[in-house]
Amino acid sequence: MSYALSPKSMTSAGAATHAVAAVNPWSMVPPLGNLDAYISAVNRLPMLTLEQEQEFSKKLKENNDLEAAGKLVLSHLRLVVSISRKYLGYGLPHGDLIQEGNIGLMKAVKRFDPDQNVRLVSYAMHWIKAEIHEYILKNWRMVKVATTKAQRKLFFNLRSMKQGYKDDADVATHRDTLTEGQIDAMAKTLNVKREEVIEMEQRMSGGDVLLDPSPNEDGEDAFGPIAYLADSMQEPTALMESRERDNLTSGGLSTALQELDPRARRIVEERWLNVNDDGSGGMTLHDLAAEYKVSAERIRQIEVAAMKKMKKVLAAYS
Numbered sequence: 001m002s003y004a005l006s007p008k009s010m011t012s013a014g015a016a017t018h019a020v021a022a023v024n025p026w027s028m029v030p031p032l033g034n035l036d037a038y039i040s041a042v043n044r045l046p047m048l049t050l051e052q053e054q055e056f057s058k059k060l061k062e063n064n065d066l067e068a069a070g071k072l073v074l075s076h077l078r079l080v081v082s083i084s085r086k087y088l089g090y091g092l093p094h095g096d097l098i099q100e101g102n103i104g105l106m107k108a109v110k111r112f113d114p115d116q117n118v119r120l121v122s123y124a125m126h127w128i129k130a131e132i133h134e135y136i137l138k139n140w141r142m143v144k145v146a147t148t149k150a151q152r153k154l155f156f157n158l159r160s161m162k163q164g165y166k167d168d169a170d171v172a173t174h175r176d177t178l179t180e181g182q183i184d185a186m187a188k189t190l191n192v193k194r195e196e197v198i199e200m201e202q203r204m205s206g207g208d209v210l211l212d213p214s215p216n217e218d219g220e221d222a223f224g225p226i227a228y229l230a231d232s233m234q235e236p237t238a239l240m241e242s243r244e245r246d247n248l249t250s251g252g253l254s255t256a257l258q259e260l261d262p263r264a265r266r267i268v269e270e271r272w273l274n275v276n277d278d279g280s281g282g283m284t285l286h287d288l289a290a291e292y293k294v295s296a297e298r299i300r301q302i303e304v305a306a307m308k309k310m311k312k313v314l315a316a317y318s
Contacts (some may be wrong), residue, residue, distance in 0.1 A: 111127075162182075259313050268307070
């Protein structure tokens with residue numbers, strides 16, 4: 001609907017009333033202003049009678065009359081403001097809560113059926129609360145604390161009941177954590193398992209942790225989970241180096257050995273390649289010297305020359 005109101009930006013009912021053929025009462029909402037001015041203005045907007053509400057609802061349903069829809073929305077903006085005040089304890093901007101509630105109000109107006117003999121105010125409350133709840137769950141923490149319908153219900157009821165315990169004058173000390181008795185009482189009242197109450201309480205009381213702390217931070221704060229969550233072997237440079245090592249180990253080494261004469265190749269293989277996992281195995285210089293009937297020094301010289309030749313081949317191969 002093009003008549004959407006946005007308290008966040010405070011581009012409120014002035015533009016909307018233009019789109020719905022403004023009448024004098026609706027012009028009380030200023031085109032721009034702060035949140036207090038917005039709330040004061042919508043509280044001065046006249047309420048619709050039952051007959052007017054039925055008339056505008058039928059026009060919207062039968063003729064898609066946006067002027068009628070705009071009047072239905074504007075006359076119920078005060079309801080959104082009233083409901084949104086109940087959710088200020090979550091630390092989110094009031095203007096944002098009102099904006100989300102307005103979205104719910106517009107959805108309610110669009111789906112409202114005047115033939116059900118229900119006032120729009122009763123029908124719209126569900127949609128307004130639903131939008132505000134969704135906004136709170138998405139923005140109260142970086143990580144969602146409630147994803148299923150049951151968890152969402154528990155989230156809001158648990159927070160409300162916990163606040164009630166803190167406000168109870170009979171409680172000697174105000175603790176952030178729940179006692180065993182309070183957990184049992186909540187579980188019984190909400191008809192859920194006590195383990196579910198404990199889990200939601202832990203989610204709500206746990207703080208957010210930055211994966212990658214600021215580089216300007218020192219000490220323990222500079223070390224974040226990203227340090228032990230990251231897989232260094234999957235880093236692009238490490239992957240390229242690993243592939244190059246594999247390439248040299250297989251194709252490169254085979255090519256380099258083929259460039260040697262049989263004696264030199266066997267000396268290199270026996271000295272460097274035929275080695276067991278524990279480091280043992282392979283022939284010594286003296287073993288090879290005895291086999292080829294030359295001195296150990298001569299075997300060493302052949303080995304050095306062969307290794308130099310292989311290095312040149314591997315350099316060209318890579």
